[in-house]
Amino acid sequence: MQSSDDGTQTIPKQPPPRDPDREFDWEKAYQFADGMLRLSELCFDTWKEELHRERKLKEFPKGFPIDGRYPCAICGKHASEEEQHWCDEYGIKCRICQDAIDSGEIPASAASDSESWYSAFDIEHSFDVKSKVVRRWVKEGVLKPRTIMSNGGQSVHMQLFFIEEHKDTLPPKELLEGRSVKEKTKDGQDAFYTEPWFCSVNIVEHLKGYKILEHMQKLSENDWNTKHFKLSMVPAMPYLFYADPL
Numbered sequence: 001m002q003s004s005d006d007g008t009q010t011i012p013k014q015p016p017p018r019d020p021d022r023e024f025d026w027e028k029a030y031q032f033a034d035g036m037l038r039l040s041e042l043c044f045d046t047w048k049e050e051l052h053r054e055r056k057l058k059e060f061p062k063g064f065p066i067d068g069r070y071p072c073a074i075c076g077k078h079a080s081e082e083e084q085h086w087c088d089e090y091g092i093k094c095r096i097c098q099d100a101i102d103s104g105e106i107p108a109s110a111a112s113d114s115e116s117w118y119s120a121f122d123i124e125h126s127f128d129v130k131s132k133v134v135r136r137w138v139k140e141g142v143l144k145p146r147t148i149m150s151n152g153g154q155s156v157h158m159q160l161f162f163i164e165e166h167k168d169t170l171p172p173k174e175l176l177e178g179r180s181v182k183e184k185t186k187d188g189q190d191a192f193y194t195e196p197w198f199c200s201v202n203i204v205e206h207l208k209g210y211k212i213l214e215h216m217q218k219l220s221e222n223d224w225n226t227k228h229f230k231l232s233m234v235p236a237m238p239y240l241f242y243a244d245p246l
C-alpha cells in the first residue's frame with residue numbers, strides 16, 4: 001500500500017493481464033517477412049523472364065521455340081513436363097497445339113482469347129451434361145468441333161467449339177459464369193464456393209434464342225451430370241426443366 005499526499009492509502013496499479021493474441025510475435029513476423037521475400041523473388045524472376053521473352057519477340061516476331069515447364073495457353077497441359085514449346089505474340093503453346101495452328105485447324109488467336117471458344121470439357125461443365133452428350137451433339141451436327149490431333153493424327157488431343165461458328169447455338173461464355181456464394185460452416189467459419197449459373201436464373205429465359213436450349217430439353221435424366229454442384233442446396237437441372245410449374 002502507498003500513502004498519497006492527503007494521507008489516504010491507494011492500491012498500487014496492477015499491470016493489465018497478458019493477452020498472448022495481442023503481443024507482438026517475432027517468430028510470426030519473421031515467417032511473414034521471409035514469405036514476402038520469397039514471393040517477391042519469385043515475381044521478380046517471372047518478370048525478368050517475361051521481359052526477356054518480349055525482347056526476343058522483337059527479334060523473332062513470328063515466334064521461337066522455348067524449353068521449360070509451361071502450361072499450354074490452349075490445352076493447359078504440359079505444365080509439369082520439361083519440354084519444348086512455341087512462344088509467339090499469342091502466348092506459349094505446346095507443340096501439339098502449335099501444329100494445329102500451323103496446319104490451319106485452329107486460329108492462332110485461340111491461345112490469347114479463350115473466351116472465343118468452348119472446349120468439350122467447357123460444354124460438359126457449362127451445360128451440366130455428361131461427355132457422351134457432347135459426343136452425341138457432335139455426331140448429330142449440333143456442335144462442329146475443330147479437332148487438334150496428336151500421335152501423328154492417331155489420337156484426339158482436344159476439341160474446340162468456336163462461338164463464331166455456333167452463333168445461333170452457343171451463348172457467349174460470360175453468360176454462363178458462376179457466382180461466388182458465401183455460407184457458414186458448422187463451426188461458424190465463412191466458406192465460399194462457386195454456384196453454377198443455372199442455380200440463380202430461369203434457364204429457359206436465360207438461354208432464349210440459343211439452339212442449345214432445344215437440345216438440352218430433349219435430354220433424358222441419365223444425360224445430366226449433377227456431381228459438381230450441391231444437390232442439397234439447389235434443384236437439379238432435370239427438375240428445373242421437367243417440373244410442372246402448376
Ligand SMILES: [Zn+2]
Nearest residue numbers: 072075094097
Ligand atoms: Zn496444348
